[in-house]
Amino acid sequence: MTKKATNVVKGLAGGMAAGMLVGYMSKNLSGGKKEIKKKANKAMDAVSEIVDTVSYMFK
Helix, strand or coil, X not given: CXXXXXXXXXXHHHHHXXXXXXXXXXXXXXXXXXXXXXXXXXXXXXXHHHHHHHHHHCC
């Protein structure tokens, strides 16, 4: 993968992760801290899998 494409994929993944986190936090502010951390970890795992899949597609 070229350096430019790698930077684009990283930027997209970062933006998606930040957007998901902000959306989730604004939606569930009333939840407990443990629950929020658990769901945030699940969301980050999902984003990680998406990034891996996208980077594999560009190989």
